[in-house]
Amino acid sequence: MIEKKTGRQTFQMQHPPSINATASIVGPKEGKGPLAGYFDQTVDDEFWGEKSWEKAESKFMREVLSKVIAKASLPMDALDFVIAGDLLNQCIAANFGIRESNVPFFGVYGACSTIGEAMQIGAMLIDGGFAFNVACLTSSHFCSAEKQFRFPLELGSQRPPTAQWTVTGSGGIILSAEGDGPYITRITTGKIVDMGIKDQNNMGAAMAPAAADTIFAHFQDTGLPHDYYDMVVTGDLGMVGKHILEDILSSNGIHIGSLLNDCGLMIYDMKQDVHAGGSGCGCAATVFAGYLHDRMKKGKLERILFVPTGALLSPTSVQQGETIPCIAHAVAIENSKGGTQ
């Protein structure tokens, strides 16, 4: 239940839901990156014993769900809802990954912003009194994504410098009505923004205006000082998109360059040949579930604005000459429940 609506897009939670556990499982490349020590598990083989990459991606999600409820010390039937999504056609990683859970299920799709959408819906269902525990999960897989969105891996196609690398991994989060935090204190739901970018190999540039729109709305709606958060961390803008975001925010009077970070830039070392950075539904989800949550629990970060970003295109829309609609959802996460507004 809300105390008040602060603006067109932002809600302050009256009873901020607590993030009671997170879990993350990543693939071999992510397990060699700078955040390796923060993930619960690294899988050495991208098939993970399955016969296809799609089945492996489902397994990532299934195993993350098992792991995250175990870390929250909950039985599966204590979950009121699972909210999950992924990039595969008809969201089969989620549908097959949580098939055996026997928990009421909402499938969501916001491309790489999906974990933000899931956390927002989950937070509102808890704050509204409809749920005590909600699991939010997303996944992506480099191989299944390349196969579906780009070229067969066997082709060894060259990629332009603006291209990003889809994270192989899944992140899961348990939101609960009670707990020790960190807490979701506010949310700003994104609108679709399409500035006319058509290059599917430059999704950072396409998504940056959507991220700027949501961050701008968040500060405008809440009136918070622009340096209120210790970090404003986008999902997967990568190198190119992050610079554009910084420029757009600056030219709109929000000078937070030093506080901006991006999960797509954190998960890999640039030496790993990932071009502009990481991407995929699993990018923001694993970086939050692995690294950011740990930093908050240890008090290294007290409050962050987590802004997963998504490019709502498909290969069909690209082939038909369409531009790339994008969206970003902002979730304020704080160690203290009573953040000023």
Add this chain to the structure above:
Amino acid sequence: MIEKKTGRQTFQMQHPPSINATASIVGPKEGKGPLAGYFDQTVDDEFWGEKSWEKAESKFMREVLSKVIAKASLPMDALDFVIAGDLLNQCIAANFGIRESNVPFFGVYGACSTIGEAMQIGAMLIDGGFAFNVACLTSSHFCSAEKQFRFPLELGSQRPPTAQWTVTGSGGIILSAEGDGPYITRITTGKIVDMGIKDQNNMGAAMAPAAADTIFAHFQDTGLPHDYYDMVVTGDLGMVGKHILEDILSSNGIHIGSLLNDCGLMIYDMKQDVHAGGSGCGCAATVFAGYLHDRMKKGKLERILFVPTGALLSPTSVQQGETIPCIAHAVAIENSKGGTQ
């Protein structure tokens, strides 16, 4: 906000959201069916002036959104959320259809159950105090669905008798915190049920157990008499699935054969050569937005249990030998707010 949780899956709305307007636009075949007079608009050409079926499907959704807010006498910026989804890969009918709306957006995916999922989330956001007006929209298109899920239309492939016909159309619903009804009084969120059916040309059989599971949970959670509703209407089980549902319910002590109906059996005349009936995200959405809502407003139906059903497969999952996970979401809709529980 809920008064109490009646069971694992069902919520009674404390302030039942009102369905303040509905709109529906259908294609030529649906416009020749028995419900023709109930739809707001019939389009003669499946391209609707666009260059592709996918662009036409987006246009269905865009036009339905325009129509439904006009019928609700609302400006676009009175909407707090749009919740929408469709069957196309990466949900592009929704993403492109509502791109210009400038309203906070949640994309959802529950295959043909999507309108039920959207109405449930929308109802909870309103009852929880997070929204005053929410638009719920879904679409499907026979041509874009055949092209994506089955065979090129030009092939003229034969279809088995258990196959269903994807509805070309879009339905939209405005849920509001205040209004004259009909009202969403209760919701039962579905769990994924997979009984091992592998035949993608027999989705009614695959979905029937999911529908039974949700309907059974609804009556068990609420304790309502089994004949409480004037109609229990599933989304798109078709002929085959409806018989199976009837059997499963009967063998579990719920004898409501005469009250059961299915949107997939209502939208076409069997003479229209649609085999087992209609299907698609647009099926339940247009039948509710067109026909059922009208019957309720005119008092011909006082209370219904609307149970959109979805088969959560993809061509990839079928090719990889997977069975078909299914889900059904139940939405109780009544002319009176104060339904007994």
